[in-house]
Amino acid sequence: MVAGALVDTSLITGLGVRASGPLLCLGDALAGPFGVRLTVTRADLSGVSAAGDFLELHTDLVVTGAGTMVVDRVSWKSVRGVVGRFADVTVARGIALRVLEKRSALLSRRCAELAGARVVVGAAVVRGGRLLAQQRSFPESHAGRWELPGGRVEPGEKPEDALVRECVEELGVPVVVGPQVGPDVPLKRDLVLRIFAAELAGGEPEALEHNAVRWLTADELPSLDWLPADRVLVPALQQLLT
Incomplete structure (x- = not known):
């Protein structure tokens, strides 16, 4: 259920991220705040990943005895100088982490909806x-x-x-x-x-x-x-x- 909910773009469009369709698929383009652009590189039972020129977002699904654990990871490449420091603080550490935190709450609600779906x-x-x-x-x-x-x-x-x-x-x-x-x-x-x-x-x-x-x-x-x-x-x- 969690893997399917993760590909629902309603989880990210409400957070200021534009997607090319209602569901995330391999190769899809995503556009976020401050001109951040990402491409979906994974969307399957193991989770979802998206990568851009300097930013990568990964959500891994780990099956445990208590259920499915959702693990979010953010990585980025620094650009040297003032621009690089701004990207580190504002984009990678700031925007990306806030988006993932808000999406986590939306994901929980979406899974509850889908549990009773036709x-x-x-x-x-x-x-x-x-x-x-x-x-x-x-x-x-x-x-x-x-x-x-x-x-x-x-x-x-x-x-x-x-x-x-x-x-x-x-x-x-x-x-x-x-x-x-x-x-x-x-x-x-x-x-x-x-x-x-x-x-x-x-x-x-x-x-x-x-x-x-x-x-x-x-x-x-x-x-x-x-x-x-x-x-x-x-x-x-x-x-x-x-």
Whole structure:
């Protein structure tokens, strides 16, 4: 839950940091106060990192017997002279640490919200070292973009049962559901995306409700035009294929 909450940009946009989308993904650009610019270099189950010319922010997640411990680290490179001293005190020690302190309180509240969130399930269907993706045909804002098969879990329905039902409806094939892949990813304030590994139980997938289906190698995943929530999970999906 914590890993998914960390990629929700609402945790940082309220602190004066601008992001390029609703979720943090590898390669995303961040713009902070005083012209500070960072690039997301990690966003997975282990935590989130961002780095710039002279500043690096790291949030590591450590699983303990009492739960998940969040460890924040800040590092920076000093520029010589007056400018360097100003950057040390004002940016690295001042702004960065204040942002992380405020974000810690927001993270705690966001995790509490997500703990009771409704679930949308997705299937990471793998065959012969390739992952199945499908291209959206609607709504207009999503048309042409790619996602994993799946849909909403109905009241009283188990997530695994919902995934089997959705794959039959969308692809015309049954699947065998495996373990969860990656963290729950926030879609809305009270809605998360949960991905499970899956294998075909028979038949050949068809695009019954989408424009197309496609089998992808691990190297092809980063360049595909994914919907934001699925894009967050690309590192976990690549690991699944290796």
